[in-house]
Amino acid sequence: MALGQLVNGVWQKDWTEHNEQGQFQRMSTQFRDWITAPDTSGFPAESGRYHLYVSLGCPWAHRTVLLRTLKGLESVIGLSIVNPVISEYGWQFSSYSGCTLDEVNHCDYLWQVYVKAQPSYTGRVTVPVLWDKQTQTIVNNESRQIIQMLNGEFNQFATYPERDFYPQPLRTQIDATLDAIYQPINNGVYRAGFATVQTAYEQAVKELFVALDYWEQILAQQPYLCGHEITLVDWCLFTTLFRFDLAYHGLFKCNIKRLVDYPNLWRYLRVLYQQPGVKEVCSPDHVKRLYYAGLLELNPNQIIPIGPVLDYSL
Template sequence: MALGKLIDGKWTTEWTEHNQQGQFQRMPTVFHNWISLDGTSGFKAEAGRYHLYISLGCPWAHRTALLWKLKGLEDVIGLSIVDPIISDYGWKFSAKPGCITDTVNGADYLWQIYVKSDSNYTGRVTVPVLWDKQSGKIVSNESRHIIQMFDREFGEYANDTSFYPVDLQAEIDRVLDAIYQPINNGVYRSGFAVSQAAYTEAVTELFAALEHWEGILGQQPYLCGNRITIADWCLFTTLFRFDLAYYGLFKCNLKRLIDFPDLWKYCRKLYQYPGVRSVCSAEHVKQLYYAGLPELNPSRIVPIGPNLNLDLSLD
């Protein structure tokens, strides 16, 4: 497997997201169109029009699967789930357990979806992808925007539970910004660092942030107070993977998640929220990281453990 990207619509194994100091620097997403309830954005919220491409192993895609499920959009927006292991040609579709092939475009690889949307596309080929069947274009590949659209813009097609309520949006956005670099991206900054200084900086910031939110969650049930919001689901997808992959493979090993009493209880509480476990796959997570990143794990041996009991009582 070689991480790659598209250059002028052609697949290449050329790939780098590091600067001269050895720090991991994530390339920004490119497709930022918006679905709106009234269609004034150019993409109208309609049942059967859109299709979501995800990986159950990837935390960014996982957050969109959660909102898709929790907002009751299963019969409104189609779903494809890629193979958990990234191939020499990037994300691929397969019939492995837990995967769903591309029933919309019949693609073998996700890069073909990007090229179908933009024949000269240059950049990374990432999940999630929200596809518009009507125009044959990618609406968005930015997970934060997708979950906001799922929560706000599908009106009668979605249920009434709001994870991005108007009165909390400013606070939710602040928290999303606060957890992104040190935690959500921080585990990657630690795991993909190629210098000691870059790794030390990233892992130190990561655990300082985890300690901060451990303190917050010792005083209130959720990141923004008493209500579950998209900020919680964005932190959850990182926490769900922490002891499964980041602690060991990414060298985020100052503490395990279960060594943070309040974060561990919080993660279990979110996992036990109705509908959540159905879009959580520990096996896809471990396959993605241990079998799919030979630069970090040349043997590709997938560990049997850890045996996490996320169904443990919250009492």
């Protein structure tokens, strides 16, 4: 995938995450501070202080939007939604349907937010971004850590503090399961879609479907990945599965099976989709525009498919 990046605070259009073997290798996120309640980190949990920058098309950012909604933090943490189509200058703020302008930092592009936080920043410009309006910096841009913060650190302000998707007795299992699904599934679809040689593509696709077959069997025995309650790992798998038939099956050539061909995984996705507030922050339009109109190397004509027609009802 050739997108842009910042080098010493200057936007560069050419950049790749491929190694010499044609394999996609995702770069690590760099902002890893924590918001805590009570304040033990320098970033205390406060209402109105923090802001999320996201894309509704991106699965990593989608996780954070889901947790913000599920915990009832809409009035506590602000939200800016970028245009689903990545421009030559990266994520862009626009008035496209379902998007917002940047009312916090008044930037045109997300890379400008990164430079405001760190003028000499070098690296990827990704969503989600958790911004601190008081210190004018990025607290964190790692989705797995952000959803943990949203789950627990803002409970005193949350509408639904009783909803705990990271319960203490299950944390070891949740963390292990997050690790287990990351490389073959969450990142696996990208390893397949952005592979530049046949062998790298085939390896990624085989690992992806071995993992999907495995969790299909697990979900034949229990409703959720860690047993009988919904946890963070379910929302992390949900955002990948939601995009599977919409984009990954077609554009990324993850086409051994469709998700709808997996009875248990398809039922699991629809059960999660029915949770209060979830469908309102799921946008098939933003998903398809992100992948089909934004990745010119994979779809140079930017033709967005009309289908598939998917019924998420139970």
